Amino acid sequence: MIRAGQEFPRRLLNASDHMKIAGCxxxxxxxxxxxxxxxxxxxxxxxxxxENLRWTSEGVxxxxxxxxLAHPYASPYSNRSFVVPxxxxxxxxxxxxxxxxxxxxxxxxxxxxxxxxxxxQKTYAGYGTAAARGWNWNAWFARWDASLAARGSATxxxxxxxxxxxxxxAFQLDNHSGVPGFTAxxxxxxxxxxxxxxxxxCTSLRASNGRAFALAAHDAGQQPHATRAWNGSAxxxxxxxxxxxxxxxxxxxxxxxxxxxxHVVHATPALPQxxxxxxxxxxxxxxxxxxxxDANNAALYTALSKAQGLGSExxxxxxxxxxxxxxxxxxxxxDWVAQSQIEIAGNVTQYSTQSCFRTAxxxxxxxQLAAGLKPPAAPQVTTxxxxxxxxxxxxxxxxxxxxxxxxxxxxxxHHFAVGGGDGGQPxxxxxxxxxxxxxxxxxxxxxxxxxxxxxxxxxxxxxMGFSQPGYFVLPHSRVPFRLAxxxxxxxxxxxxxxxxxxxxxxxxxxxxxxxxxxxxALAKLx
Numbered sequence: 001m002i003r004a005g006q007e008f009p010r011r012l013l014n015a016s017d018h019m020k021i022a023g024c025x026x027x028x029x030x031x032x033x034x035x036x037x038x039x040x041x042x043x044x045x046x047x048x049x050x051e052n053l054r055w056t057s058e059g060v061x062x063x064x065x066x067x068x069l070a071h072p073y074a075s076p077y078s079n080r081s082f083v084v085p086x087x088x089x090x091x092x093x094x095x096x097x098x099x100x101x102x103x104x105x106x107x108x109x110x111x112x113x114x115x116x117x118x119x120x121q122k123t124y125a126g127y128g129t130a131a132a133r134g135w136n137w138n139a140w141f142a143r144w145d146a147s148l149a150a151r152g153s154a155t156x157x158x159x160x161x162x163x164x165x166x167x168x169x170a171f172q173l174d175n176h177s178g179v180p181g182f183t184a185x186x187x188x189x190x191x192x193x194x195x196x197x198x199x200x201x202c203t204s205l206r207a208s209n210g211r212a213f214a215l216a217a218h219d220a221g222q223q224p225h226a227t228r229a230w231n232g233s234a235x236x237x238x239x240x241x242x243x244x245x246x247x248x249x250x251x252x253x254x255x256x257x258x259x260x261x262x263h264v265v266h267a268t269p270a271l272p273q274x275x276x277x278x279x280x281x282x283x284x285x286x287x288x289x290x291x292x293x294d295a296n297n298a299a300l301y302t303a304l305s306k307a308q309g310l311g312s313e314x315x316x317x318x319x320x321x322x323x324x325x326x327x328x329x330x331x332x333x334x335d336w337v338a339q340s341q342i343e344i345a346g347n348v349t350q351y352s353t354q355s356c357f358r359t360a361x362x363x364x365x366x367x368q369l370a371a372g373l374k375p376p377a378a379p380q381v382t383t384x385x386x387x388x389x390x391x392x393x394x395x396x397x398x399x400x401x402x403x404x405x406x407x408x409x410x411x412x413x414h415h416f417a418v419g420g421g422d423g424g425q426p427x428x429x430x431x432x433x434x435x436x437x438x439x440x441x442x443x444x445x446x447x448x449x450x451x452x453x454x455x456x457x458x459x460x461x462x463x464m465g466f467s468q469p470g471y472f473v474l475p476h477s478r479v480p481f482r483l484a485x486x487x488x489x490x491x492x493x494x495x496x497x498x499x500x501x502x503x504x505x506x507x508x509x510x511x512x513x514x515x516x517x518x519x520x521a522l523a524k525l526x
Contacts, residue, residue: 040071040072040073040074040115040475040476041073041475041476041478042070042071043068043069043070043071043072043084043085045070047068047085047087048066048067048068048070048085050085050087051066051067051068051085051086051087052066052067052068054086054370055067055370055385055389057375057376058370058373058375058376058377058381058382058385059375059376059377059382059385059386060382060385060386060389061386061389062389063389063390063392063393064393065080067080067083067389067392068080068083068084068085069081069083072084073115073475076398077356077357077396077398078356078360078396078398079356079359079360079363079391079392079393079394079396080360080392081356081357081360082119082357082360082361082364082472082473083360083363083364083392084364084472084473086367086368086371088473088478088480089180089364089367089368089471089473089480090371091478092181092473092478092479092480093180093181093480096181096182097181101157101158101159102158102479103155103156103157104155104156104157104158104160104161104162104477104479105153105154105155105156105476105477106148106151106152106153106154106155106156106161107148107152107153108476108477108478109148109156109161109474109476109477109479110145110148110149111475111476111477112474112475112476112477112479113141113144113145113148115474115475116474116481117137117141119357119361119472119483120483122353122355122357122358122400123353123355123357123358123361123400123470123483123485124177124483124484124485125351125352125466125467125468125483125484125485125486125487126172126174126177126466126484126487129172129487130168130171130172133171133172135168135171135172140164140167140168143164144164147163147164148161158179158182158184158479159184161477161479162178162179162182162185165178165179165185166184166185169185169186170185173186173187173244173496173498173499174186174465174466174484174498175187175188175437175461175462175463175466175498175499176438176463176466176467176468176469176482176483176484176498177466177469177482177483177484178481178482179479179480179481179482180368180471180480180481180482187244187245187246187247187499188244188245188434188435188437188461188462188463188499188501189242189243189244189245189434189459189460189461189462189499189500189501190242190243190244190245190247190249190250190264190265190434191240191241191242191264191265191434191458191459191507191509192240192241192243192250192253192262192263192264192265193229193238193239193240193262193263193265193507193509194224194238194239194240194241194253194260194261194262195260195261195262195263196239196260197237197239198224198239198253198255198256198260199255199256199258200255200256200257201217201223201255201256202215202217202222202223202224202241202253202254202255202256203215203217203254203255204253204254205241205243205247205250205252205253205254205262206250206251206252206253206254206259207247207248207249207250207251208248208249208250208251209248209249211247211248212254213243213247215253216496219495219496220491220493220495221242221491221495221496221497221500222241222243222495222496222500223241224239224240224241224253224255225239225240225241225242225459225503225504226238226239227239227240227503227504227505227506227507228416228505228506228507229506229507229508229509229513230456230506230507230508230513230518230522231510231512231513232510232512232513232515232517232518232521233521235418235506235525238507238509240262240265240458240459240507240509241253241262242458242459242462242500242501242503243499243500244462244499244500245434245499246499249264250262250264263509265458265507265508265509266509266510266511266514268321268322268433268434268435268457268514269511269514271288271290271319271321271322272288272290273290273291273296273322274288274290274296274299275287275288275289275290275296275297275299275300275303276288276303277303277304277306277307277310279307279308279309279313280317280520281520282314282524283309283312283313283314283315284313284314284315284316284317284520284523284524285307285309285310285313285315285316285317285426286317286319286516286519286520287303287304287316287317287318287319288319289318289319289320289323289443290322290323291322291323291324291325291326291440292323292325292326292327292328292329292369292439292440292443293326293327293369293371293372294326294327294369294370294372294373294377294381294384294385295372295373295374296326296372297326297327297329297380297381298373298377298378298380298381300329300332301329301332301378301380302378304332304335310335311335311336311426312426313336313426314426314427315426315427315429315523315524315526316336316426316427316428316429317429317431317519317520317523318428318429318430318431318447319431320430320431320432320436320440320443320444321431321432321433321435321436321457322433322435322436323435323436323437323440323443324435324437324438324440325437325438325439325440325441325442325463326369326438326439327369327384327439328439328440328442328443328446330342330346330442330443330446333428333446333447333450336425336426336428337425337428337450337451341450341451342446342450344409344449345409345445345446345447345448345449345450346445346446346449347405347407347408347409348405348407348410348442348445348488348489348490349405349406349407349410349488349489349490349492350404350405350467350468350486350487350488350489351402351404351486351487351489352402352403352404352468352485352486352487353400353401353402353403353485354397354400354401354403355397355398355399355400355401356396356397356398357398357400358470358485359391359392359394359396360392360470360472361470361471361472361482361483361485362388362391362468362470362485363388363391363392364470364471364472364482365468365469365470365471365482366385366388367471368471370385407492409449410489410490410491410492410493411445411448411449411490411491411492411502411503412491412492412493413449414448414449414453414455414505416454416455416505416506418525418526419526425451425452427452427453427454427526428447428450428452428453428454429453429454429456429522429523429526430443430444430447430448430453430454430455430456431456431457431508431519432444432455432456432457432458432459432460432502432504433457433458433460434458434459434460434461434462434501435461436457436460436461436501437460437461437462437463437464438461438463438464438467438469440460440461441460441461441462441463441464441490441501441502442464442467444460444502445464445490445502448502454505454506454526455502455503455504455505455506456504456505456506456508456519456522457504457506457507457508457514458504458507458508458509459500459501459502459503459504460501460502461501462497462498462499462500462501462502463498464488464490464497464498464501464502465487465488465490465496465497465498466484466486466487466488466498467484467485467486467487467488468484468485468486469482469483469484469485470482470483470484470485490502506522
């Protein structure tokens, strides 16, 4: 790999090189007509002041110059480039919630493509993986530019404006990237039980609409998983398959040359969105962990601080169903296990980069997570907020450097056995479903790496393969966008995760198996 500061090897250009250069020139010329487009928007003093006040009200000390620049899109770039007021994101999300769409000016979006391309090249974890599989980025951007040029100043729907992004998602499913809140091109997982044990590799999955989708024999994420099913009173051997929900309702899977009927797992019932801790008897505790927003994390810390008998439980049910991610407070697990174990379990294999661009987009994510906070914040939250604000004030290095992390363990090392808990500490049981995504899946990964833990429910959403989303706003169209800044290999074997999720040890496939009474009965058995 050639790193910043190294010289490229010198050699003569061949015909292929000339073709590549010509393609790049054609792409650049396609954008030449945009030179006279309106300059990127500036941030008003009132907007800058409002954003600064939002952070100081939480007890954060601002860096010199505050949070947002007056000209966030102008070069030379720094850690604060592309950081805009949270109000810009909020306006879009309110319109999207109200109308389920936000009209996009074709000319404005066309003027945004150079910004999008710059940030994708500098930060996007899926850029290299798609290219390695044959994706032609030059041709893709050129086609997108041409399609917008043909529409002039027409008003487009989000689906029309970002249709090329949908084509990319069809080629490489990445649930963390795209227009936030607009899910037309992404897909969570669905789980379906097999009527009998599969014999041989499974090659295709058939949906109720008659379509068949190929399954890769070498991809453990796409193949069926051996597990145990809980019916509310007993465990039994079972096999299930996870697949992208956008493929439809699965009805059969073909394995070893024969078709096996499958039945989709029952949907999870509605659950409270407020963190809570409850003792349910027999030294069993139930902890509700909804989405890890900063406000919910603060409420979780409060609930645990008031819990009676914390740490003396025999089994702790950690209900993560429907948790959409955020900032996983893995430190709360130290109420039951040693912090050193949590730190080891928290190491995952990740491939990413470091640069001023990543710093800026990472801050954009924190703006979303802090949106629900009501001042004053809890001390732990204020400390965290101060750390991410301090990152903006750190020296800016805009050279892109690899920042890969290798883990000594992975999810393949997790094993489940009835009564296999550590007698010296409570047995943690993570309850998950297809609504558990992003940092919820990271929390599950950490729990799975701890001794004696159990993963119960159905496969998670599958938004962990491409991870750590960074946020920014396209300058002219004012459409927020996010890009996965890391690629995570949680299992260590490169299997599909986005749209497939993390596997479970115990499957809850029916409505009866998912009831409160059923979960408590399972906890007693474990």
